[in-house]
Amino acid sequence: MNRKRITLILATILLVCGIQGASKAFEYNLTRYEINVEPPSSVNIMFTVQDTDGRGISHLTTENFEVTENGQAVSPTESAMYIRKRAAAPYALKTVLMLDNSLSVKADLERIKAAAVSLVQNITTQQEIAVYEFSDKPVLLQDFTNNVASLTDAIQSIRLGYATTNLYGSIVEGCSRWEDTYATAKIQQGYLIVLTDGSDTQGSQTLKGALKARDRRNVFTIGLGAEIDLDALKQLGNAGAFTLKDVTELGSQFISIQRKIESLADSFYWLNYQSPKRGAKTHTLRLKVKGNARDSTLREDFDSRDFYSVRPGIVINSSPTLRDGIEKVKVEPLQSVSLKAATYYGTAVPQYTWRSNNSSVVTIKAHPDDISVGIVTAVGKEGKTTVRVSDEANRYYKQIEVIVSSSMVLIPAGEFKMGTSSMPLNVSYGREEILVHTVYVDAFYMDKYEVTNAEYKKFLDANPEWRKGSKLSASHGGYGDYYLRYWNGNNYPEGKGDHPVVHVSWYAAMAYAKWAGKRLPTEAEWEKAARGGLTGKFFPWGNGFDTTKGNYDDNVGDTTPIGQFTPNGYGLYDMAGNVYEWCLDEYDPDFYANSPRRNPISGANTIKWILDNYMDVSTRRVLRGGSWSNSTWSVRVTRREFDTPKFRFDIPHGFRCAKDQ
Incomplete structure (x- = not known):
């Protein structure tokens, strides 16, 4: 073997050995903040990564992490895994700077202020700082802001305080200024930096109380001089406790703390992916850094019962x-x-x-x-x-x-002919309608559309006492399982968000209207609105049968989305068919014979009394408009129906709202 080849082999061996010798297994600590899941199948893991010296590790990508569900690796590609750092998240970094200004700092006060200014001049993105001074009590000089000029002015305004140091009370106050929050809508982390040249001499708070207020919040303590309570500062400074012999060291110490805060903030990770799991089962999630020599793993059990599949x-x-x-x-x-x-x-x-x-x-x-x-x-x-x-x-x-589009239409004030003078041939019911009488109705607003499932769900979300199966709905929601009969718990039938809500009691309709800042229409208001300005006609569109004008006579076989058919003359939809609509009035078959001429309402009570005491009502209530399953003659504008406020019949009760002008 020639000399050159031997030299090359030796060099290669030395290079490999050198690389192996230079490489060192890393040790990272993962600190969990939050792990949660949300539909459709999103998994959110919020955490930080630090080395064994407490320095933040900020450079990792999805390729550096191993995520498993039930021991099976989650593919970063198929799960659309990605990482949000704080700059891409709804993140806020709160920092409270608490500076001792008791009489004992007199000789060092100006240099303390200069050092504090150097800290705020190094403020990082998404950070806000609040400045306090304290001697007998903590005094807020500048609330949270990222304005360096305002922070500097606050620091420069510090004057000597009193011959007492309320150290523990100031820590209690400082720790009350923020909560560490980890949610998809808001992420907030905070730090308290406390500078003191002595111990707590006031005694209004205890070390135990200060530690309780601190809890898991991050606190840095700096003790200046020889009169400090070192043990107390070490206990309180869970993020770091520092002692300085000379005030000239303070500027560099403040900057060092600020850089550590920034490093820790940069070590925040929000890893998100779409889980492939489905069904009401519990799964175990684990996350760790690949190649980590330290056994630091995040673990969480989650339930996939609410997960469903979506398209990209x-x-x-x-x-x-x-x-x-x-x-x-x-x-x-x-x-x-x-x-x-x-x-x-x-x-x-x-x-x-x-x-x-x-x-x-x-x-x-x-x-x-x-x-x-x-x-x-x-x-x-x-x-x-x-x-x-x-x-x-x-x-x-x-x-x-x-x-x-306006959701309500102004129905003009004025007179109209209410009721009918005769019944159509072969119609044996509805004699309570036969008495044409002139009625004057004040101007009012009427909903263009019947209240939909999606709108009613918002009401239920805000008023859980009206949800299906609740105590209130059981008491006032109809017999048997009629109340929201086709809903699955608090969810309406899939794909029917824009259909009118059905199987709703009069009580529930009244509660919804009150929540919406409206009310149910009176029977006279309803008929005036339904006629749409026409006089002496059977239907909102005139007298002829026309199933293209409304959902009735089983021509569709179910409810239809609101606004699908032609509106009447006032721009109101579905005044004939789709669902029955509750009115405010008590049902009285003989009311027309004794009806007041102006703004009539049937029953012994006023509108105001009914609105204020509707849960005490027990008499039958008026229903108007007919439904999708009713015959042609049952959807006439004069047709009067009724039911108890709870409703006894398995028919599609719905409603729309009205409002005074």
Whole structure:
């Protein structure tokens, strides 16, 4: 073997040995903050990674982590796994700077202030600092802000305090200023930095009380000089306890602490992925850093009962009952609605932009604290347009139709002929309708549409006492299982969010109307509105039979989405058919013979009494309009029906609301 080849082999051996000798197994500690799951199948893991010296580790990617479910590796690609660092998350870093200004710091006060200024001048992104001075009590000089000039002015305003040091009370106050929060909508971490040149001399709080207030919050303590209580500062300074002999060291110590805070903040990870698990089963999740020489693993059990499958892309306002989100949204003129975007199976942190395709109809802008939320505002009269949301990071977009339309119509004041003079041939019922009488009704607003399942669900979410199966719904929600009969718990039938809610008691309809700031219409108001300005006609559209004008006579076989048929002359939809509609009045078959001429309401009580005491009502209530299953003659504008407030019959009771002008 020649000399050159021997030399090359030796060099290679030395190089390999050198690399192996230089490489050192790393040891990382993972600190868990939050692990949660949410539909459709999203798993969120929030944690930090630090080395054994407590330094933050910020460079890791999804390739550096191993995630398993029930011992089976989760594919980063198939699960669309990605990591959000704090800059891409709704993250806030709160820092409280608590400075001792008791008389004993007199000689060092100006240098303490200069050192504190050097700290705030190194403020990092997403950080806000609050400044306190303390001697006999903590005094807030500047609340949380990222404005360096304001923080500097606050520090420079510090003057000598009193000959007493309320150290423990100041720590209690400082720790009360924030809560460490870890949720998908808000992440907040905080630190307290306390500088003192002595011990707690006031005695108004105890060390035990200060430790209890600190709890798991991060506190740095700095003791200056020889009169400090070193043991107490070490107990309180769970993030770091430092002692300085000379005030000239303080500036560098403050900057060192600030850099550590920034390093720890940068070591925050939010790992998200879409789990493949489905069904009501419990699974065990584990996460660790690949190649970590330290046994540091995050573990959590989760239930996949609410998980469901979705397609890749953007959805708007999705929910378990509306998995694919919405395709259109309605907004009142000059009002606003929120659109919540979610990207499924993206591989990067979503970056949303919002755009209106006709700014003369609606404008749209991202929420200042959450770019996934678009605020749509109707700037003009009624009309239609579209808005578009784009996720630039994942190259997805979604377009939503926006309909600007008033949900209520003003029904003008005036007289109308109520009732009928005769019944159609071969109709043997409805004699209580036969008495035409003139009625005057004040102007009022009437809902354009019957109340939908989706709208009623919002009421239930806000008023759980009215949910299916609750004590209140059992007492006042109809006989047997009639109340919300086809709902699954608190969820309406899939795909029927825009259908009218059915099997609702009069009590529940009244409760909804009150919650919405409205009321049920009187029987006279309902008939005036249903006629749509026509006089002496059987139906909202006239006298002829026409199943293209409404959902009745079983021509569809079920409820239909609101607004699917032609409106009447006042712009009201489904005044004939679809679902029965509750009215405010007590049912009295002979009421027409004794009806007041102006704003009549049947029964012994006033509208105000009924609205204030509706749960005490027990007499039969009026139903109007008929339903999808009723015959032609049962959906006439004069047809009067009734039921008890609980409802006895398995028929589709629904409602719409009215409101005084």
